Amino acid sequence: MKHKIVEVKNVLRTQDMFANLQSRSDITPGIGLIHGASGFGKTTTVTYMVNQLTSMGNLPAFVRCCATDTPSSFLARVMKELGCEPIFPLRKSVDFIINTMNEQQISLFVDEADHIIGQSKTMETIRDIYDATELPVVLIGMEEIARRISHRKQLFNRISEWIEFMPADNEDVSMFATELLEIDVTVGEDLLDYIRQRSGGEVRRTLIALEKIERFALSNELDFVDKAVWGDGQLFLNHSRRQV
Incomplete structure (x- = not known):
């Protein structure tokens, strides 16, 4: 079989969602949410879109969370995407991420965000990064992430675009x-x-x-x-x- 992305409905909806985040007005928050069951192609679709953005010079940062992540390991992964080793204390890493994203207009994609949704410090750090840059941040997770993130009102209220990946028809x-x-x-x-x-x-x-x-x-x-x-x-x- 050919190794290529087929632009089925979920792929097109994801592209539209991110285009809306990029073209939103100044008063509209810029966090997006992609959620859905395992196996529906979320990670493959987002990776494809990130590669497209990179080829156009838009320089997105894509990080994938792990079950063992801590605020420190999450920030280290973002720093690596930006081409730098972690800086301590962690506040300096956050400052570096914010400055670099602002200077280079970098959007942030966080895959497998289910792993960190229960970590207050990590989620608040993502909100801090968004508030200081107002550049698109896209969270990707499983079916339950929308419900779980609704309990974090400050972050939830910054989500202006969301799509649920649906089964292939x-x-x-x-x-x-x-x-x-x-x-x-x-x-x-x-x-x-x-x-x-x-x-x-x-x-x-x-x-x-x-x-x-x-x-x-x-x-x-x-x-x-x-x-x-x-x-x-x-x-x-x-x-x-x-x-x-």
Whole structure:
């Protein structure tokens, strides 16, 4: 399969969200929130957008939080993105981050933010950085992050743009098949719908299924595979998934 980003609905909505943050008025706060279930492509989409921004000279900073993060380790990761080692005391690191972001107009993307949402000092530091720069800050997390962050009113009230990543629909799955399969094979609509249902709309599981179909078509010299042709072949592990 081809290694590329397919601009399905979640990708386009993410691009629109960030464009809105960049073009907002002076009275509108600039923190964005991306949330949704695992496997729907949040990290891949944001990484793609960050790479696009970098290629255009916009210099975003992208950090991914870990379960073991502390305020110190989080700031160290941001400092590394900015090309510098941590400065102690930590207040000096915060000052450096603020000055560098202001000087270079750097937006900040914080992936896996669920890991730090319960850490008051870390979250307040993110708010301090935003308040001192007013440059876009985008938090990315799982389904529950929107509810959890609502308890931090000072940060929550600064969120002006948010999107929830939704399961891939039939049109999305069809686009994945059309744009990612390297061989000239058509996947029948009934098989695409089966993939959507059994994957629960998860991008990862959808791509795994499509790669299995591609290999099957290649080994059998087929240019068309529908559910009848696929037969009883296994596309997914046998465990229950929600139907969407």
